[in-house]
Amino acid sequence: MAELNASEGPEPEVSAELLAMSEFDPQALSHVVSGAEFEHRRLSGGGSRIDLLQCCLPHSVLNRGVYAPAVLVTGTFAKEAITIGTMLQQQDSTILNGSTVQMGTVQIYTEGSEMCYRAWPNATWLAFVISREQLHDYCAQHLDYVPSVPTSGVVSINPQDRRSGDRLLAALRDLDGSLRSLSRLPNAARVGESIEHDLLARIAGFLGRRPHVQASGDRRRVRLCGQILRDTIALVERNPTEMLDLHSMSKATGLSPRTLQRTFQAEYGLSPQGWLRVERLNRVRADLLDPGQERSVTQTATRWGFFHLGRFSQYYRQLFGERPSATSARRAATHSTRTFEFSLSRSSNGGRADLS
Secondary structure (H helix, E strand, O other): OOOOOOOOOOOOOEEEEEEEOOOOOOOHOOOOOEEEEEEEEOOOOOOEEEEEEEEOOOOOOOEEEOOEEEEEEEEOOOOOOEEEEEEEEEEEEEEEEEEOOOOOOEEEEEEOOEEEEEEEOOEEEEEEEEEEEHHHHHHHHHOOOOOOOOOOOEEOOOOOOOOHHHHHHHHHHHHHHHOOOOOHOOOOOHHHHHHHHHHHHHHHHHHOOOOOEEEEEEEEHHHHHHHHHHHHHHHHHHHHOOOHHHHHHHHHHOOOOHHHHHHHHHHHOOOHHHHHHHHHHHHHHHHHOOOOOOOHHHHHHOOOOOOOHHHHHEEEHHHHHHOOHHHHHHHHOOOOOOOOOOOOOOOOOOOEEEEE
């Protein structure tokens, strides 16, 4: 296994790429965090622009996203690495697996952990992905102890006090600015290695603190919310043209109407009926962007249960910031938005992270 020692072997290669999206394209956002598999849904509120920074460091990957729109993101993190995340900016507290995320809190996402993330408009997140072995090796080589690393689920760690949390956020925001020009620096490899060491030192310091703060019932809530989503999505797919109501959702999920209302409001800031509309509108957009689909806007809208076309167009424009006809017009054009996939393979590059 490669060691985190700058004096041994050739200088590691680093790279940084920026991607600005002017419209919401969930397919392009599937792998915004290294190794993760995410499904994005647009929610009401905010603009449409999304800015991504994806940086490959010597033994890890750093991802950062600025989301102007409100979003709901579900999925799993990398199965062969640990992901450490935090919010750099947010106007309202993000909801993560049923719990609010305060500024300065660090989340440890263990291998393959599940996430249900609801961000309000204008949120900025940062995620640092590294294998458990590399994190252990760094601590063994550079610290006088190896901190305990969670082995399952999602663990939140609070700063010791507000001042230390503010210092961490200030350092990470400065880092964000430096990474934008990393690839253009003549000594990018050395700078990248220095950035990685600094991040690892801060992370190791957080891991050494006690107590770890973890929401009670966190895993149960994730499973419950995930099952509710799957049940309601299946309901929409089975009955795409039916006017579904709260009773239909209650029957499909096996939960009382009151429990459904409480869960949807807490997790997504929406009523169950509002969720159904958002889900159907996101389905319409996916079809309108799919080059393999040849349906007109009207055919697509009615396929997903929108029969009042004037009202549908209004809902669509409010959610996505453009008319459905504008989305459809881009379908025939070349799909220029690329997706980024990072891997942490160490089989062919001496332990360095790959950008593929």
